[in-house]
Amino acid sequence: MEIDIRKQNIGLNFTENGEAEIRLWAPLAAQVSILIGDREISLALFEEGYGYWYLQTNQIKALDRYAFKINLITGGEMLHRADPASLFLEEGPHGRSTAFDVNTFNWTDADWKGKDLNDLIIYELHTGTFTPDGDFAAIATKLDYLVELGITAVEIMPVAQFPGNRNWGYDGVFPFAVQNTYGGPLALQHLVNACHAKGLAVILDVVYNHLGPEGNYFSDFGDYFTDKYHTPWGKAINFDDANCDAVRDFFIENALMWLRDFHIDALRLDAVHAIKDLSPVHILAEIKTHTEKLSQFTGRTYQLIVELDLNDDRYIRHQSKYGYGMDAQWVDEFHHALRVCTGQAKEGYYSDFNGVADLAKSCQDAYVYTGQYSAHRQKKFGVPVKDDSGAKFVVFSQNHDQVGNRMLGERSSTLVSFEMLKVMAAAVFCSPFLPLIFMGEEWAETNPFQFFVSHSDEELVEAVRKGRKAEFAAFHNNGDTPDPQDESTFERSKLDWKKTGEPKHKTMLSYYKTLIALRKQHPVLANLDRKNVYAEAFSKKNCMILKRWKDKEEIIAMFNFSIQKQTLSIDPAFQQASVLLDSALLKWGGSNAESNSIPADGQITLFPESTLILFKTHV
Template identity: 40%
Template sequence: MATDRSRSQAFEVWAPEATTVQVVVGEAAHPLQAVADGWWRTDVPVPGGPIDYGYLIDGAGPYPDPRSRRQPNGVHALSRVYDPDGFAWTDHAWSGRQLAGAVIYELHIGTFTTEGTLDAAAARLDHLVELGVDFVELLPVNAFNGVHNWGYDGVLWYAVHEPYGGPEAYQRFVNSCHAAGLGVIQDVVYNHLGPSGNYLPQFGPYLRTDAASTWGSALNLDGPGSDEVRRYIIDNALGWLGDYHVDGLRLDAVHALVDTRALPLLEELAGAVASLSAAVQRPLSLIAESDLNNPILITSRESGGYGLDAQWNDDFHHALHVALSGEVTGYYADFAAPGALAKTLTGGFFHDGTMSTFRGRHHGRPIDTRTIPPARLVVYSQDHDQIGNRAIGDRPSSTLDDGQLAIAAAVTLLGPFTPMLFMGEEWAASTPWQFFTSHPEPDLGQATARGRLAEFARMGWDESAVPNPQDPQTFLRSKLDWTEKDDGRHARLLAFYRELARIRRERPDLRDQRFASVHADAAADAAWLVLRRERTTLVVNFSADARPLPGIVPAAEVIASFGSCLSAGGDRTLGPHSLVVLDTPPTDSDRHASRTPSEEAAP
C-alpha cells in the first residue's frame, strides 16, 4: 500500500519470501528495507501529479501493488496512488440502517444503465427510493481483467474497476445513496481470485497449493503465512466499510473458504466489523452466501456461532420457483415435495438434514427458530445467480404471466425474511441477464465457455442455446431497458411492487422478528398457499384454475390484490394465478404466542 507524506511517498508491501524488493516510480527503482513480519518499507521523493508505481520482487516485475487503490490502465499495469481520505463526504448525518425490516435491491453496475458506470447508476436512485428500497447491493466492483464481466474474477480487491469510474466515482455513488436515504451493501469475493492478473503469488503465500474450487485456487487461511493473508482480507473488508462508508458486505460463497483454524476467518471478521461499527456508531452488516444450510453462520458469537448478520437462502428461491413454474430439473427436483414452500416459510431451510437428491446425500441442519430471527435469512425470487446461471439467462418474465410474477413478489416481500429484489424484476424486465466475460486471452475465454456448458448439462438444459460469454452482444443484451418500465405489463407490475413495499413498511406484523409469528398452510396439490402473520394474511392461488379457499375469514378487509378475488357462499375464491392480502384479526394461537422481543426487533 502507498500513502502520501507531503513531498515524499511512503511505500510498503508484504513479501516474506523475497530477498530484495524495489518500487518503480517513473524511470527509477528504489530499494525497500525489510522490517518486521515480512514487510518492506521506504519513502521516495516524488514530484507533483499522479504517482504510478509497481514492485520488483527479486528483480521480477514490476507488479501492481496487492493493496492498490487504483488501476487506471488495467490489472497488468502499474498502480496509481489514491488517497480515499481526500474525498469531500457530505453524509455526516447518515446514521445507517438496520438489516431487519429492510428491503435490498441487487444490481450490477455494468448492466444497470446504458452507460454502465457508477455515476449513471447514481442518477437512477430516485427510482429505487420510489420503489421502497432500503439497501442497494452492488455486485463486485473490484478490479478485474477486461472491460466487463460479473465481477467475480477480481484480482485486485482494494481497487475499484476503472471502467465503472474508479474509486472516486464509487465514493460519489455511496455519498449519493446516503443522501437519498439508501444504505449500500458491497458484494466481495474472498474465496478465490480471477484467472488473469493475479500477481499475489509473486509476493507471498496468499494461495493454497492443495485446495481449489471450480473458480480457482483457495486462499491460504490456515497455513504458514496465513496471519497476513487473513489480515489482507479483513483490512479489505474494513476499508469498504470505513474508507468508502459502505453499510454492509455480502460475502461470496463462504462454503468455498478452506479454514481449519480454531478461530474461523468469518468469526474473526465479524468481531472486527462489530468493533468498527461501535467506533463509527452506525450499523454494519455482514451477509454470507453459503451452500451449506448451516445456521452456525448466523448464530451469535456468544452462543458459539460466527456472528454474521444474515445469509442468503436459496431454498426459498427454489421452493417458490417450483411452485410457480413447475420446473423440476437438477437441484429443483426436491422442491416439488408437497409443502416445500410452507416448510421454508416457517422453518427457514427446506434442506435441514433432509436428503438432497442433487447432492446424493443428506444436507443441512435445522435453524433454532427460538433464537434466530427470520430477518437473518435473505430471500429472493430472482437474483444474479438464479437468472444468470440459466442456459440463456432468461428471467421469469419470459415464461410466467403477470399473476405469477405478482405472486413471486408478494411471497418475497410480505414473507418473514429480509427480501432482496434483482434489478429490473420490479417491472418484469424483458431483457435477459446472461453470463458475460471479456477475457483478452482467447484461450481463457474458450475455457470459460466450456466450463459453463458442463454446468448446464448437469441441470438438463439445452446447451445449444447457450450464448457465447465472450460475444460483446451477450453483455449488451443484458443491459436493462429503462424505456419499457412505464408501459403495459411493466407499469402494472411496477405499481404492484411499490404497493407491496408500502404494505410491508406500514404493517408492523410483517416485520415481526419471531418465527413463531409465521403460519403457513398449503394445499396437498400445491395449488394454493396461505401465509398468515398476526394481522395480515396472504392467500395465493398458484393454479391455472379458480380455486375456493375455505377457512379464510369472509369479512376480512382486502388490503391489496392481483388478479380476481371473489366471495361466494362464505368462502374466498381466487381466480387463476391470483392473490389477495387481507387484514385479519389475530387468532387464539397468535394471542398466546410469546411476545418476547427479538434481539433484532424491526424498527
C-alpha cells in the same frame, strides 16, 4: 502485523502530512523497490520482518503511477508488479497501480448511521448493465427512482478490478482496486455519498473465496493460495496453511477498507462455503470481530451478509454461542421451492424440491432441508434454525445467479405468466424474511442477464466457454450457449428502461411499489419475528396459506400457483377482514373488477395464479 482499524495498514496510503506510507507483504522477495511514474525514480523498501517491506516517502503523490520491482530469493528475472492492495488500476490488472488518497473526499454523510437489518429492502444491481452508460455516475441518476420504488438498500455486484470492461465481477484479481471502467474509487465514493443523501444504504458484494484467472499475480509475492483445498474457480485462498497470517490480515484489511474508507454499510460475502479454514478462529469470525471494533470507532452500523450453500446456522450464530457471527445469509432454498411451485422443471438442484410443501416449510423454518435426506446431494443435509429472527435471512424470486446461470439467462418474465410474476413477488414480500429483488424485476424486464467476460487470453476464453456449457449441463441439453466473450452478450443483458413507460410493465412496477409499501408500513409484515408465522400447503391444489400476526393484528396471505380456480378455507371470523391486496384485480392487469366478498363459511375461491392478502384486527 497489528491491524489498526482506524486506517489501512497495507498497500500505499497517504498520511495527514501528505507523505506516502508503503507496506508490502512479499516474503518471496530478496529485494523490493518502488518505481514511481515516468520519472524513473526507484526507491528501495526496507524489511520489517515476517515478509513485510516498508517505506515512507514524500516522492510520490496522489494519482502518480507506480509499480513494485521484485528480486526473488530464488533468483531469475526481476518482476514488475502492481500493488496487490492498490485502490486504483487505471491501466487495468496487467499495468501499474495509481496512487489514490481515500482521505481527500469531502463526505457529507456525517449524520448517517446505517440501516437496521429489519429495514432492508434490497435491490441487487450490476453496474455495467443497470444503465446504458454502465458506470457509478449513471447509477446515481437512478437513485430517485429507487427511493420512489421503496428500496432502502442498493446491493452492488462486485467492483474489484477485473480484466477488460465486461464481467459479472466474480473474476476480480485486485480485491482493493475499484474497477477502472466503472469510474474508479473516487466515483464509488461519490455514489455512496449520494446514496446516503437519499436515505439508501449500500451493500457491496465481495469475493473472499478465490481470485480470477487473468491478471492474478499474487503468487509472485507470497503464499496467498494453498493446495490443501480446491474451489470450483481455482486455487483456494490460504486462510489456514503455512504463512496464512498475512493473507488473513489482507482480507480483514479489505473488509475494513470498504466500510471505513468508502462508507459502505454492509458486505455481501460471496459463496462463503468455498472459504476453507480450519483455524481455531474462522476468518469470517475474525472479520466480524474487527468490523465490530470499527463500528465502535465510527458509531455506524455495519452488516456482514453471506451467500451460503450450507444449511448450517453456525455461520449466523452469535460468536458467544460459538458461531461466526454473520448478520444474515441468503436462502436459496426459498427460491428453489418457489420456482418449483411455478412449474419450473425439477432438474439439477431443483429436483430436491416439492413446491408448495417446501415453500411453506421455508416460510416457517427458513431452511427446507433441516436434516432429512437430499437426493441431489445424496446425503442428509442441514440443521434446524431455532430462535433466529427473520432478519437473518434474505429471500428472492430472482437474483443474478438464478437468472444468469441459465443457459440463455432468461428472466422469470419470459418463463412464467404475468399473473405468476405477481404471485412470486407477493411470496417474497409476505415472507418473514428480508426481501431482495434483482434489477428490472420490478417492471418485468424481458432482456436476459447472461454470463459475460472480456478476457484477453484466447486459451482462457475457450476454457470459459467450455466451462460455461458444463456448469449447467444438468439444466439444459439443447441449444447454443451465448458466447460469454462476445460483446453482444453483454449488450443484450442491459436493462431497457423504456419499458417502464409501457402499459404492461408500468402496471407491474406499480404492483411492486404497492407490495414494497405494504412490507414496510404494515406492522404485521414489517415484524420479522418467526414465532408469529404459520404456513400450510395444499399440494393437490398447488396452493399455500401463510398466516402472520402481531399482538391482535393478523394477516392471511393466500397463494394459488395453479392455472385453475381453487377454493381454500379460512377462519369465518375473517368475513369482516380488509383486503390489502388482490393480484387478480383489473388495476394489476387481472380480470377481476373488484375483490370477492368473503363468504360466511370462510370458503374463498382464488383466481388462477393469484394472491389474496387479508387483514383483520381481533377483538
